[in-house]
Amino acid sequence: MRRVQGRERKDPVDKRTIAEPYKIKVVEPLRATTRDYRAEKIREAGYNTFLLRSEDVYIDLLTDSGTSAMSDNQWAGMMLGDEAYAGSRNFYHLEAAVQEIYGFRYVVPTHQGRAAEHITSQLRIKPGQYVPMNMYFTTTREHVELAHGIFYDCIIDEAHDPANPHPFKGNVDLAKLDRLVQEKGRDAIAYLSLAPCVNMAGGQPFSMGNLRQVAAWARRHGIPIIFDATRAVENAYFIQQREPGYAGKPVREILREMMSYGEGCTMSSKKDNLVNIGGFIATNNEEFFVQAKEMVVVYEGLHTYGGLAGRDMEAIARGIYEMVDDAYIASRVRQVEYLGSRLREAGIPIVEPVGGHAVFVDAKRFLSHLPQEEFPAQALAAALYVDSGVRGMERGIVSAGRDPVTGEHRRPKLELVRLTIPRRVYTNLHMDVVAESCIALYGERRAIRGLKMVYEPKKLRFFQARFEPIVP
Known part of the structure; x- marks a missing residue:
């Protein structure tokens, strides 16, 4: 039994690697940037990955919505x-x-x-x-x-x-x-x-x-x-x-x-x-x-x-x-599983089992030193971008918004960073880059500071809210 692209294969006859059921015809060049450059860009974006420009992103895992590669x-x-x-x-x-x-x-x-x-x-x-x-x-x-x-x-x-x-x-x-x-x-x-x-x-x-x-x-x-x-x-x-x-x-x-x-x-x-x-x-x-x-x-x-x-x-x-082609959808989900397995094996806290479109990092456990009102998932998403140019997104207290009756923050039990994988876009080497960045951040997680919200839209605030780091 061996692991192949994030899953265990038990078939005693065929244990060979299963490749993507397509070949690449057109490529789009990616732009690598420096850490100092990214630190400045995330500051300009108010520590909200939605407000980054696409041209400043290396591997874009913000969403799988509209980001697929068409055939x-x-x-x-x-x-x-x-x-x-x-x-x-x-x-x-x-x-x-x-x-x-x-x-x-x-x-x-x-x-x-x-x-x-x-x-x-x-x-x-x-x-x-x-x-x-x-x-x-x-x-x-x-x-x-x-x-x-x-x-x-x-x-x-x-x-x-x-x-x-x-x-x-x-x-x-x-x-x-x-x-x-x-x-x-x-x-x-x-x-x-x-x-x-x-x-x-x-x-x-x-x-x-x-x-x-x-x-x-x-x-x-x-x-x-x-x-x-x-x-x-x-x-x-x-x-x-x-x-x-x-x-x-x-x-x-x-x-x-x-x-x-x-x-x-x-x-x-x-x-x-x-x-x-x-x-x-x-x-x-x-x-x-x-x-x-x-x-x-x-x-x-x-x-x-x-x-x-x-x-x-x-x-x-x-x-x-x-x-609905079985080979396609199996390959799509296996790539998500591959990233999840790399993070799991390194001890990174993630949502289990790994889901179908994204790996969700548990920011509450990752940044256990930050209270939820300091927006740990937002802070972790920003830190990931600065470290490697990988863009994920917050799925926690910011996304939950405010209760329309009380006006108080909704406080979901799940405080997550979503690493969403577009369909037919990236290879597993890109997933390795993402995993290595998460692993590096986990080793120095105590240095990641919380955030305070300095601009809050009334509707769907996670798209446009702006933040600043909390000064110790």
Whole structure:
């Protein structure tokens, strides 16, 4: 038995290395900078990695959203863009791809997932209604609250413990759902929002068994399930690898089964669908579809383009078919596992098990000398950039924002730095650079100082907030 690209291979016959299922045709040069240069740039950016310029970043692990490398087939498709204002043939290609792979009948394109969340929240939520979620996501909760709804966390408790090895930490706790219905009543719930591979929990999947139980509960209470399907393919891969009865079953079939338990989904195509821009709403509810078409015309564009060029819709359609290739998704998740294994073996505290799109460093344990009000994850992300030019992002108290009622900081149990790996972009040598930087910082972690916030936007503050180091 030996380790290959971050996982153990037990096959006694074939123990050879598994390479990426593609070859590189085009390269983009990377720019290395000095430590002094980076120290000045992070100071100018207010110690917020979102405010750094891309040209000053060496390895960019800020996000996997819109940062994928498209295939030759997708680029070829973009040359076939039908830019007609109405009835573009590329829309019908996108519609057919969603119907075949996801299984939803109706499709409304949007310029990205955030727009799909906005339209869904505005149409489905009445003021004061609750939206249970398997942990919050920043933009999803923001749109719920903008529609005067209330976020309710129904994820299992294990998800809030970064060291817990539970294989499906994205599962829903049915007792929490029962408690909400008992206390507030069924009519107080707008819909159930489920995210495959829960981002804020560390990219953690839910199991198909749990999803079946949740779907039965939802049918019993007449509550629709709406997926945030952004990283559903990665969740399908984990089901294939971890859940009894699914070994050897194609990811494409697992994804289709997952989606069959929901009424619809919102989608940021910038992740699973392997494109740089785009999204959609998909549903089997004809009444909601008609309403969404009307609203998309107001906010996005005609219902057959939704703020996208025809070429973008064509790239999404082709990316949908590419994303469910088993060799591709295995290679994608194995690279994340590879980085996670390097950090784990060096004693770096990370979220376990390693998730599908990123490795999450536990900043609370990494910088145990800093209290949460000194923003340890923000400080660690800034220090990582200064050390090596690697850009990650904070996922902790800054991302959690403030309670809209009390105005106090929300204090999540998880205080994390997300190292998000774009799809088909970097090699494992790049992952080695990231790992070595984290290891070096861990050896001198006591020298990393906390931060104070000196500028705070009212909405989604983590994007634009600015900080300064706390002077001892």
